[in-house]
Amino acid sequence: MxxxxxxxxxxxxxxxxxxxxxxxxxxxxxxxxxxxxxxxxxxxxxxxxxxxxxxxxxxxxxxxxxxxxxxxSLDMVVLESDLGMPVSAADVLDLNQFRSMLEIQAVTLACQRRTEQDMEHLDLILTASRARHAAGQSLSEQDAQFHMALCAASGNRLIQRAANSFWLASRARREQYFGEPGNAKRSITQHTALRNAIAQGDTGKALDVLNQHLGNVERYWMAHVQPANARPGQA
Incomplete structure (x- = not known):
């Protein structure tokens, strides 16, 4: 064994x-x-x-x-995901709040620090996302790549490391999310708007788009989490 x-x-x-x-x-x-x-x-x-x-x-x-x-450690979250262990509503809320804190800071910094290479990377991912969506394929990996590229554009390596743990732990959930009609198209639209705001250095606009994007994802998961999966001692 x-x-x-x-x-x-x-x-x-x-x-x-x-x-x-x-x-x-x-x-x-x-x-x-x-x-x-x-x-x-x-x-x-x-x-x-x-x-x-x-x-x-x-x-x-x-x-x-x-x-x-x-x-x-955060690696424990990745391990639980890899092992297919159940996720409770409290887990989902914690993970989404953790992601939100990371990405709000990452996007704020990206608006100030993004480079031409950062923008080219985001554009390549968006092009691949549109092609896969047109072909009826999942955007699971492209979604992770886009958000990791946002974190890279922040120029902060610790943000990138922490975000990588989150995305490794969310692989199975991303596949489920992008299996739902409408989620892929909405994601591309919001990713494009986020990219444009960062390119313009418009922090306020970028954060507005990000908050809308993260809110959609959180509402989806809170509606789909199974109450029976709650951990002992958690409501």
Whole structure:
């Protein structure tokens, strides 16, 4: 069994058992027996979770759960998405607010710092988006590329790194979003307006378009999230 498969079993186990931050979870030996995997593979899975600040191994004491909601790295969000773990309404709200904070700052900076190369990159993505839409193909990847290009135009590398984690974690949701009629056309229209405002250095206009764009996406996801997916302890 691969490490990824073990992670796909350990994380739901921790969630379903309702372990609290700071609580000790079963030992390495007990987990290996429960999931019927070698100690070596299990150690790799635990090392991954420790690196993401999900677990803490204390010498001569055991394995303890950290506060995932506040201490786990952004890579944990990507991992949960890769494993196909359920997303709650609270998760969607947090992710959209995180994205909004990043992109508002990115667009504000892009209006001041964008270069000719930045604009050429945005134009290439928009051209590809229009071609794919005309061919009836998904814009999932082009959407991510466009927003990553916006973040790159900010000139801030930390914004780019944080945004990359968000887009990696949203792959499956983007595919669903662009499977809905009308979302692709609306996205291209708003991306084009956003590109033009940035080219003109019009921060106010760019933020107005961005807020409308993000609002559409948030309303869509809040309407489609499944209440049954809520995490224990979340409303």
């Amino acid at each position: 691969e490490t990824q498969q073990v992670l796909a079993r350990i994380l739901p186990f921790i969630r379903e058992r309702g372990y609290q931050p700071g609580e000790r979870i079963p030992s390495e030996r007990e987990l290996a027996e429960r999931f019927q995997v070698s100690r070596g593979i299990l150690r790799e899975a635990l090392a991954t979770l420790e690196a993401m600040r999900v677990l803490e191994r204390r010498p001569q004491s055991g394995i303890y759960l950290k506060d995932i909601a506040t201490e786990a």
